[in-house]
Amino acid sequence: MIGQGATTNVYLTVDTELSSLHFRRHGVAGLEANFASSILGRTEAGDFGILYQMERLDAFGLKGIFFVDTLVALVAGQEMVDRIVRPILEAGHDVQLHAHAEWLGRSKSGPTDGRGGRNMADFPLEDQVRILDYGIERLLAAGAPMPVAFRAGNYGANDDTLRALARVGIACDTSYSPDYAGSVCGITLPRETTAPVLHAGVIEVPVSAIAGPSGGSRHAQITALSAQEMIAALAYAALNHQAAFTIVSHSFELLCRQRTRPNRIVVRRFDRLCEVIASSPRLRSATYADDPPRPEPAGEGVDWLPHSLARTLVRTGEQAVSNGLYGEQVAGMPVSAAAPAFTVRDRLIAPLQTLTPLQQIALDILMAV
Numbered sequence: 001m002i003g004q005g006a007t008t009n010v011y012l013t014v015d016t017e018l019s020s021l022h023f024r025r026h027g028v029a030g031l032e033a034n035f036a037s038s039i040l041g042r043t044e045a046g047d048f049g050i051l052y053q054m055e056r057l058d059a060f061g062l063k064g065i066f067f068v069d070t071l072v073a074l075v076a077g078q079e080m081v082d083r084i085v086r087p088i089l090e091a092g093h094d095v096q097l098h099a100h101a102e103w104l105g106r107s108k109s110g111p112t113d114g115r116g117g118r119n120m121a122d123f124p125l126e127d128q129v130r131i132l133d134y135g136i137e138r139l140l141a142a143g144a145p146m147p148v149a150f151r152a153g154n155y156g157a158n159d160d161t162l163r164a165l166a167r168v169g170i171a172c173d174t175s176y177s178p179d180y181a182g183s184v185c186g187i188t189l190p191r192e193t194t195a196p197v198l199h200a201g202v203i204e205v206p207v208s209a210i211a212g213p214s215g216g217s218r219h220a221q222i223t224a225l226s227a228q229e230m231i232a233a234l235a236y237a238a239l240n241h242q243a244a245f246t247i248v249s250h251s252f253e254l255l256c257r258q259r260t261r262p263n264r265i266v267v268r269r270f271d272r273l274c275e276v277i278a279s280s281p282r283l284r285s286a287t288y289a290d291d292p293p294r295p296e297p298a299g300e301g302v303d304w305l306p307h308s309l310a311r312t313l314v315r316t317g318e319q320a321v322s323n324g325l326y327g328e329q330v331a332g333m334p335v336s337a338a339a340p341a342f343t344v345r346d347r348l349i350a351p352l353q354t355l356t357p358l359q360q361i362a363l364d365i366l367m368a369v
């Protein structure tokens, strides 16, 4: 829990990886095309991959966290990792470790001697330590600093993954996603965990989520939630003083499913999300390296944006918003001192004729100082 007037750290994470499906179909001969599509997001309409995304993040003064799958070196060599990592470092964004176990069975010289598996959790603890060591070495060889955070490919981690991370000196994991808990994700946390918690020797930073219908959930991925849902979820996190909000994206997230052209809706959504994070005094663009998440006691901060967005936000937010925005004081400051935030809010709202009352309430919450 963070104090009154404090901010919610927003971790905007981008899993950065080549396509193993593309590799199955086209092999080594297709690696260049795989890199162009999966990493650069290349289409006839232009590039929408990590270079484009970093450009947009820079335009809003935000930091992205790029989880780079370095196990691709098993089929594409260190040079491929270098080509992915160096532009991220040069642009000043955060590089952390991602690992897709699918590559392991494709090289006898790898950390599991060619033994394959779909997920990290398919391997015993000692193997997972070796896989992580190999991944770290690839990042360091590309010039990245020692990673402080990890995400397993497909969210396919278990508690042994966390123990292995502790052994190799990586303090944070963000492989826990409630949508995959109990299936591919074997980390044994209560399903609704939203706050960073200490678990199996590391700080687990769950992927954020909103409640879905019938007790389900939907994780905070850029293609999975509408702009309205994402903004409402951020507003709810800020309103409830949640210390961390973790968003998932991919290097190819802004492309259509066939990866042949940009998905203009998602491209706009990415910009909109950046603008809201950059403009809100209640949110802060954070990285694991510079703003390490602080674990909360187990069972604290366990709260998703409930399924009925409108009813919940109206109920919990309206009073706070009206006190905050239209009372004599805003968080202890005279209204005049908080005026710049309102100008930003008005600028955000004004051009969007289609804003629903719910979106206005969510933006009001985010723009209140």
Ligand SMILES: [Zn+2]
Pocket (backbone or CB within 6 Å): 015, 016, 017, 069, 098, 100, 152, 153, 154
């Ligand atoms: Zn991945």
